[in-house]
Amino acid sequence: MTDQRGSLATALAHLERLLATNPAMAEVQAQEILKSVPGEPRALLLMAAAQRAQGRFEDAIKTLDHHALGRLDPVLVEYDRAISHARAGHTKEAISLLQRVVKLMPDHPMAWRLLGDQYTLQGDKVGADGAYMHHVNAAVRDRRIMEAAKALFENRVPAAEQILRGHLKAFPTDIAAIRMLAELAARVEHFDEAEKLLARALNLAPSFEAARSNLVTVLHRQNKSVEALRELEILLQRHPTHAGYRNQHAAILARLGETDQAITIYRGVLKDVPNQPKIWMSFGHTLKTAGKRSEAETAYREAVELEPHLGEAWWSLANLKTFRFSYGDIALMQKEAERSDLSIEDRLHLDFALGKAFEDSAEYETSFKYYDRGNTLRRSMLDYDADQVSQHKDLLIQTLTQDFFAGQGAGGSDAPDPIFIVGLPRAGSTLIEQILASHSQVEGTMELPDIFSMVGRLKDAAGKPFYPEVLAALNLEERKALGEEFLARTRIHRKLGKPFFIDKMPNNFLQIGFIAQILPNAKIIDARRHPMACGFSCFKQHFARGQGFSYSLTDIGRYYADYVELMAHFDKVLPGRILRVQYEEVVEDLEGNVRRLLAYCGLPFEEACLRFYQNDRIVRTASSEQVRMPIFQDGLDQWRHFEKWLEPLRKAVGTAT
The missing domain is CATH 3.40.50.300 (P-loop containing nucleotide triphosphate hydrolases)
Incomplete structure (x- = not known):
């Protein structure tokens, strides 16, 4: 008896391997198994899969009608039947089967995705939207999606891209994978591709709010502020008190020059969620742009109080060109800069801030050390080609x-x-x-x-x-x-x-x-x-x-x-x-x-x-404070304090003036 079971297991394993490479031979192998073990359910299931792979969908449907399949998990069998009916163009039957599958197993990601496809074919946009959204929620059970997510988290971009593109070739309507691929494209600053992918996801599932929020960000990064605002307003209509959406709203309005309105929104958001250092930092940027220098400094201070290792907030203080760090500030920044768990972004921002701090205190060698270290880190992140x-x-x-x-x-x-x-x-x-x-x-x-x-x-x-x-x-x-x-x-x-x-x-x-x-x-x-x-x-x-x-x-x-x-x-x-x-x-x-x-x-x-310097208009560049003051000559030869370290610059400039 044990030998018979071992032989069957070996034969079924061989059948699975054949299915991946030679569906016709896999069907022959399944038939041989069924001669020896009539009604063997796993062989029936694999034979149906082999028939589908050969494009013989009606044959697969007949195979899956075998009563012996009642011994297997009904979710497994009904899902296979649904696939076969869907491939055969039997949309109504496929929908009925898939509805049974998701009733039995509500977090079946592939069933929800296929159900969304079938609703789309039927012209039921509302049904498709709902099914695709269920698919997104259930996608944590999809092994390939989780592999891609892990690679993305670990910044293994080529590996994540390979997984996602292969997955989408097989399942082009997987909106979770589409959104993830868009995130990957945005990470490498291919914003136009990210925009197209997110538009595709939203065409399939208009209520996919995470994708719409990503689209807002991608449009904003491309300076398509009007388009970003239009998408964001859809989200705000659904969630008018959502702090994240309101934060995005303020950032876009600030980009469009509606600074007063942006400041009002930031104040409201921070009243509701005061412990968000990055929102305080964004608020500071907008206040600085509007010429509210003292308030900008206070906002940046709030950010570093909440998150002392937030390098960009320290650099934002330094970037208030007339600002001067205290000894306590410098000591804290140096302490944070040496943390072993610091992100490269925080580290390089702290280095630039420390460069400015030591330059202001006329410690030029130490200042250059930090400027050089920050630049080296930033340069390592870029593929700039001179x-x-x-x-x-x-x-x-x-x-x-x-x-x-x-x-x-x-x-x-x-x-x-x-x-x-x-x-x-x-x-x-x-x-x-x-x-x-x-x-x-x-x-x-x-x-x-x-x-x-x-x-x-x-x-x-x-x-x-x-x-x-x-x-x-x-x-x-x-x-x-x-x-x-x-x-x-x-x-x-x-x-x-x-x-x-x-x-x-x-x-x-x-x-x-x-x-x-x-x-x-x-x-x-x-x-x-x-x-x-x-x-x-x-x-x-x-x-x-x-x-x-x-x-x-x-x-x-x-x-x-x-x-x-x-x-x-x-x-x-x-x-x-x-x-x-x-x-x-x-x-x-x-x-x-x-x-x-x-x-x-x-x-x-x-x-x-x-x-x-009396003009109080909005100024967005690093010189925003300096142009609010009369012209001074102090900065003309400031570079000479660092001259002995600038030979690579002098050599590369050559005779250009």
């Missing part, structure tokens, strides 16, 4: 020649509204913006992402990025449409109805060729600063995102040299189009340079531009 940037610069120079622009002729939107301020970060662009925004006809906005977003959308005939060569293929109508699109996309940031507005995205110097084609009457101002002063200022600044070159002295120097070479090229091929403003000259002769700026922009001189 060679790639240089190659792109060379391609721009080779493509966007004087003949190229002459051959293009007129075109684009003739609106004179935009004033672009380009250059490197920390080169004085915020000062120029503040001066111009103090004029009665000019509105300051922010570092707008729209030019980069529009350039990223330009593709060749095969759908691949092809910039800048693709610019030659744009006809007059397309260039005009792109110019009008930029004006439409940026209109939401123009609150005051003034005729001119500023886009101070510094990296737009790479897109001057595109700007010249689509907005021929726009003004372009190049904010320039001494390379060593600018380079070191970048090195000691931790940027939220988007400035990957700034975490290595050599990378900074190479980026600066590439920028200077490219701007010199544009001076030749677009003569007179760009105004260069040297920061040091503005500090030495404010009025002369203000008059020069306004004349270039075609604006009459106004005294208010000399009193730019």
